[in-house]
Amino acid sequence: MQKFTRQWRVLLLPLLGIVFAFAPFASAQAAGPISWFTISTVSSNNSPGWGRMLPWDQQGDNLVTYTEYPSGGSPVIKVARSNPANPTYTEIGSIPSPDGHIQEQSQMVQMPNGDILMAMRNRQSDLNWYGLPIVKSTDGGYQWNFVSQLDTNPNSNGRFDRGLWEPFLYVLPNGCVAGFYANEKHADDNPSYSQVVSERVSCDEGQTWGPEIYAAAQPGSARPGMPGFARMANGQYILVFEVCGTDNCNIHYKFSSDGTTWSNDLGSTLANQQSGPYVTVLSSGRILVSSASTNQISISDDNGQSWYLNDPPAFQGATQTWPAIYQTGYNNSNEVGVVVNIDGAIKINFGNY
Secondary structure, three states: HHHHHHHHHHHHHHHHHHHHHHOHHHHHHOOOOOOOEEEEEOOOOOOOEEEEEEOOOOOEEEEEEEOOOOOOOOOEEEEEEEEOEEEEEEEEEEEEOOOOEEEEEEEEEEEOOOOOOOOEEEEEEEOEEEEEEEEEEEOOOOOEEEEEEEEEEEEOOOOOOOEEEEEEEOOOOOOOOEEEEEOOOHOOOOEEEEEEEEEEEOOOOOOOOOOEEEEOOOOOOOEEEEEEEEEOOOOOOOOEEEEOOOOOOEEEEEEEOOOOOOOOOOOEEEEEEEOOOOEEEOOOOEEEEOOOOOOEEEEEOOOOOOOEEEOOOOOOOOOOOEEEEEOOOOOOOOOOEEHHHHHHEEEEEEEEO
């Protein structure tokens, strides 16, 4: 039955994908806990890390991007594809680090016309420059071309604590792209911000970016970072992020009515979640949040007003890093997947709720 359902998704997705991506959800709906049923390996080559997914793109395929770290070489960003008829993952794209640079932490979104944008972090090996390159694929993830920089810091002066990190892209209902990232450029400002979650918006497929928005910031030693962002069932938006420096990297969240206007605070703490969060909103309206240190999934069925833990976790008793969680079944399907770096590989644990 699972295979039959996925085959139909391949036929329907080009017609319905844009509606699913940009139409507001009617309301959040409660459902049962997630039960895990299979684990797939995306790649175990060259100590891969930081797996991120583009689930069920407009061709009906599942794309995963990650970074490989070849021995004695520079990091290489990879893209792998899986088709419902052939659920193994095949490498289709490769983006090497430029000479003298370290490039990693890739993440993808798909535009209404089918183009795929990818953000990544990049720094010179001597730490005298940081950037957040945006690249585009018009052929489903095989070839990638440089488009712009979400932001740069050419004044880092060899310092590791003046960087730009962890970019996250999201396509808003009007087709503009919101780009979030952790930003240490303001540590030398007055007042000083050790790190902020910054946001910029592009309405031309990433060619140009608007002015910086402080999405989560507090002067002093607070370090909000690792942003994740999604649209909730009520039409509002949720931003999740860690707060290191002052709150032990515990996860916080806050809301916005339009995705670009934010309160001047660090929001609320999300219990049982620490370091490196990721958030997704399912087509049912259910919100799922994962994080790197607790191996737990928090669930909200009321637009973030209350939370509870899923039982069991996706990877019990295992050391895993930087999990990201997605709805891997199309539209009203009850399938989800958690992408992690575990046991020297990028793996996905699939479950139903």
